Amino acid sequence: MTTSTSVAPTSTPGLPRPATRDPWWRRLLGKQPLGLGMSLPYIVFLALVMAYPLGYAVYISFFDYVFTAPGVHADHPFVGLANYRAVLSDPRVLDSFGNIAVFLVINVPLTVILSMVLASALNSLTRWTAAFRVAFYVPYVTASVSLIGVWMLMFSDDGLVNSLLGPLAPDPSWLVNSHLAMPSIALFVTWKQLGFYVLLYLAALQNVPRELYESAQVDGAGAVQRFRHITVPGVRSATLLVLVLAIITGSNLFTEPYLLTSGGGPDGASASPVLLIYQKGIQQGNPDLASAIGVILVILVGLLSLASTRLTKED
Amino acid sequence: MKTLTRRTLGAAALTLPLALSACGRSAVDARAASTSRGPISIWISTNEQELAWGKAVAKAWNAQHGDQEVTVQEIPAGSSSEEAITAAIVAGTTPDLIFNISPAALPDWVRAGGLVDLTTFEGAREHIESRGGSRARNYAEDEGRGGYYQLPWKSNPVMLMYNRKIFEKAGLDADHPGLDTFDAFLDASRQIVSSGASGSAIWPTPTSDFYQPWSDFYPLYLAQTHGTRLIEDGRTTFDSPDGLAVARMWRTMYEEELAPREQSTDDAMTTGATAMQLAGPYAIATYEDAIDYGFMPVPTVDGIPAAKTITYADSKNVSLCSTSRNRLTAWDFLAFATGEEWDGKLLETTGQMPLREDLTSTYPDYFEKNPDYTSFADQADRVADVPYVSGGIEIWQRFRDAYSGAVIFGKDSVTDAFAEVSRQIDALVKE
Numbered sequence: 001m002t003t004s005t006s007v008a009p010t011s012t013p014g015l016p017r018p019a020t021r022d023p024w025w026r027r028l029l030g031k032q033p034l035g036l037g038m039s040l041p042y043i044v045f046l047a048l049v050m051a052y053p054l055g056y057a058v059y060i061s062f063f064d065y066v067f068t069a070p071g072v073h074a075d076h077p078f079v080g081l082a083n084y085r086a087v088l089s090d091p092r093v094l095d096s097f098g099n100i101a102v103f104l105v106i107n108v109p110l111t112v113i114l115s116m117v118l119a120s121a122l123n124s125l126t127r128w129t130a131a132f133r134v135a136f137y138v139p140y141v142t143a144s145v146s147l148i149g150v151w152m153l154m155f156s157d158d159g160l161v162n163s164l165l166g167p168l169a170p171d172p173s174w175l176v177n178s179h180l181a182m183p184s185i186a187l188f189v190t191w192k193q194l195g196f197y198v199l200l201y202l203a204a205l206q207n208v209p210r211e212l213y214e215s216a217q218v219d220g221a222g223a224v225q226r227f228r229h230i231t232v233p234g235v236r237s238a239t240l241l242v243l244v245l246a247i248i249t250g251s252n253l254f255t256e257p258y259l260l261t262s263g264g265g266p267d268g269a270s271a272s273p274v275l276l277i278y279q280k281g282i283q284q285g286n287p288d289l290a291s292a293i294g295v296i297l298v299i300l301v302g303l304l305s306l307a308s309t310r311l312t313k314e315d
Numbered sequence: 316m317k318t319l320t321r322r323t324l325g326a327a328a329l330t331l332p333l334a335l336s337a338c339g340r341s342a343v344d345a346r347a348a349s350t351s352r353g354p355i356s357i358w359i360s361t362n363e364q365e366l367a368w369g370k371a372v373a374k375a376w377n378a379q380h381g382d383q384e385v386t387v388q389e390i391p392a393g394s395s396s397e398e399a400i401t402a403a404i405v406a407g408t409t410p411d412l413i414f415n416i417s418p419a420a421l422p423d424w425v426r427a428g429g430l431v432d433l434t435t436f437e438g439a440r441e442h443i444e445s446r447g448g449s450r451a452r453n454y455a456e457d458e459g460r461g462g463y464y465q466l467p468w469k470s471n472p473v474m475l476m477y478n479r480k481i482f483e484k485a486g487l488d489a490d491h492p493g494l495d496t497f498d499a500f501l502d503a504s505r506q507i508v509s510s511g512a513s514g515s516a517i518w519p520t521p522t523s524d525f526y527q528p529w530s531d532f533y534p535l536y537l538a539q540t541h542g543t544r545l546i547e548d549g550r551t552t553f554d555s556p557d558g559l560a561v562a563r564m565w566r567t568m569y570e571e572e573l574a575p576r577e578q579s580t581d582d583a584m585t586t587g588a589t590a591m592q593l594a595g596p597y598a599i600a601t602y603e604d605a606i607d608y609g610f611m612p613v614p615t616v617d618g619i620p621a622a623k624t625i626t627y628a629d630s631k632n633v634s635l636c637s638t639s640r641n642r643l644t645a646w647d648f649l650a651f652a653t654g655e656e657w658d659g660k661l662l663e664t665t666g667q668m669p670l671r672e673d674l675t676s677t678y679p680d681y682f683e684k685n686p687d688y689t690s691f692a693d694q695a696d697r698v699a700d701v702p703y704v705s706g707g708i709e710i711w712q713r714f715r716d717a718y719s720g721a722v723i724f725g726k727d728s729v730t731d732a733f734a735e736v737s738r739q740i741d742a743l744v745k746e
Contacts, residue, residue: 066426066427067401067404067405067427068405068427068428068429069342069404069405069407069409069427069428069429069637069638070342070343070407070638071342071343071428072342072427072428072429072637074427074428092716149580152578152580153580156577156580157575157577158514172576173577175577176521176576176577176724178724178726262521262522262523262578263522263523263524264523265521265522265523265719266576266719266723266724267716267719267720267723267724267726268523268716268719268720271523279525279712280709282398282401282402283395283397283398283401283525283708283712284525284706284708284709284712285401285423285427285706285708285709286709
């Protein structure tokens with residue numbers, strides 16, 4: 001058995017007195033409650049629209065959950081990891097993650113390279129700059145539904161692209177070809193989002209000192225060398241942002257497989273995890289399985305974003 | 316940083332319950348609502364003709380019931396009305412009545428507590444069964460012995476619509492096409508495409524939506540099996556010689572490029588991109604000014620006389636939602652809108668067949684003036700619907716996925732795909 005004694009702190013002359021304990025409301029709200037009050041609307045927005053649904057989705061994924069009308073009680077027994085086992089043993093769910101991997105492998109590098117090159121080219125233009133910027137940005141601000149209609153016409157069996165390709169046109173055609181459907185979607189999304197990423201790079205390029213280019217030119221560096229040794233490292237922070245955003249938005253792919261390939265076709269070759277979440281959660285009334293897919297997706301996207309951050313971290 | 320996080324969490328903890336309570340769902344007092352009268356709202360399909368009928372019947376009702384006004388709204392947009400209704404049931408934002416209930420999704424809505432048993436109203440069972448006859452029981456609970464969460468309202472019997480001009484151009488007899496067997500149907504399809512009369516013979520929507528089988532496989536399957544539904548007595552029925560024969564016929568259509576694997580970017584019938592389409596009577600209003608059309612029953616393996624061919628009903632029914640606070644008014648309006656007078660006006664306005672007995676003898680003048688609809692009215696007596704089973708949407712989605720792989724895209728063997736999906740669906744039904 002041990003005993004302990006405690007000695008009450010005593011103040012020493014010449015040293016500051018120990019702080020007295022603040023009331024609970026001050027400890028909670030801080031010394032500047034006005035600042036907290038002004039940021040409260042955004043905190044509430046985040047809590048309601050992001051944190052609460054995410055937390056609830058994680059909760060649902062561990063229960064046998066069904067949607068009910070208000071006031072109707074339904075048992076939601078705890079099922080542990082059963083929903084995760086169910087979705088991870090479903091070949092269509094696994095295929096959808098494989099499909100999205102194909103999408104990311106095409107879309108993310110293409111987005112980074114094209115937007116960086118185009119931004120660099122736009123940055124060096126002296127005339128028509130605004131016109132080019134608008135031209136790249138228009139697809140981004142145009143509704144996907146209308147753009148998809150145009151792409152369906154262009155890439156259909158008897159569409160413009162196949163007419164131009166003639167005997168080289170793929171059979172089956174682009175959007176009903178299990179090998180080409182996802183790459184077609186990746187190209188569409190790259191083209192549509194490019195304007196936004198070009199703007200990010202353009203903003204980053206404004207911070208790269210002109211003198212660096214001039215001195216490199218004096219030293220005899222060519223355009224490619226200047227791009228490689230000045231531009232690429234100079235916009236590294238923008239590259240990280242573009243990478244993370246492209247991964248997050250790409251992993252949440254829904255509209256394009258839903259509309260462009262008519263529900264993830266052909267035969268599920270372009271089905272994405274979010275499309276399956278929609279089918280299982282909204283259409284089929286299985287929010288528990290849909291939530292399990294969602295949680296897995298969040299974890300994978302988080303890991304990918306983390307890996308991107310590490311890869312592009314400055315030494 | 317820790318202090319900031321703690322403060323943020325503290326502020327959120329204080330405000331979140333308030334915000335959530337503001338968004339909370341509140342239940343209706345069912346006992347008070349069941350004896351209450353007052354204003355109600357109804358949802359109707361976005362179909363132009365149906366909406367016109369809905370507005371007309373509401374106007375007639377409102378003229379006599381000033382204190383029980385009916386407001387008509389279109390069903391909210393969604394890829395299907397089923398998901399819009401599901402979302403509304405969960406959110407508690409359903410109207411009093413919905414005039415577009417799909418029997419495929421209804422068991423799940425009943426399980427979710429979103430609908431009211433109509434037989435709790437005086438005279439409701441008599442109204443439903445005297446109007447619909449014996450087949451009304453196909454829409455009742457407990458295999459026809461229980462209550463009704465839906466009033467069987469109207470059907471759109473699916474038949475084979477064809478473009479007469481394309482048939483003539485292909486050298487087919489447009490007056491007597493005689494495509495009652497699969498062989499005849501395939502031969503005619505080959506003739507249409509090879510003659511250049513049209514780019515395709517028939518163009519069912521080849522997408523992966525759960526409801527697409529109702530517009531390609533299912534009508535022919537019902538005809539071939541004399542009305543056997545996809546699931547009977549808790550077991551799937553399609554992994555059978557009849558089911559496989561129908562699937563193989565469609566696979567041949569896709570393999571020989573008589574039916575496109577791509578979704579049409581336009582209305583294929585109107586543009587002449589295809590010669591045939593499986594459609595209900597609603598198609599007449601759509602195509603009467605665009606093409607010269609004809610209708611025939613769907614084909615089967617050996618051919619069945621038209622008078623004995625059963626097809627898919629594609630029925631849409633009416634349900635009273637549990638969010639209704641004035642249920643007596645809702646029921647009275649439902650009985651009013653499904654009486655003989657307004658059923659007749661539904662027929663006149665939309666061309667869709669009210670699910671009532673003796674349709675042709677009840678409205679002889681209409682069918683005399685509109686002979687195009689007579690074959691549909693005749694067919695309306697021989698229809699079958701989707702099976703009444705919980706989890707219907709998931710079951711149809713699984714079936715569609717297997718069908719897409721094996722039939723439309725020819726990746727798997729039909730035999731293997733049907734055996735596997737039959738096993739999966741049987742397991743789902745047992746759950």
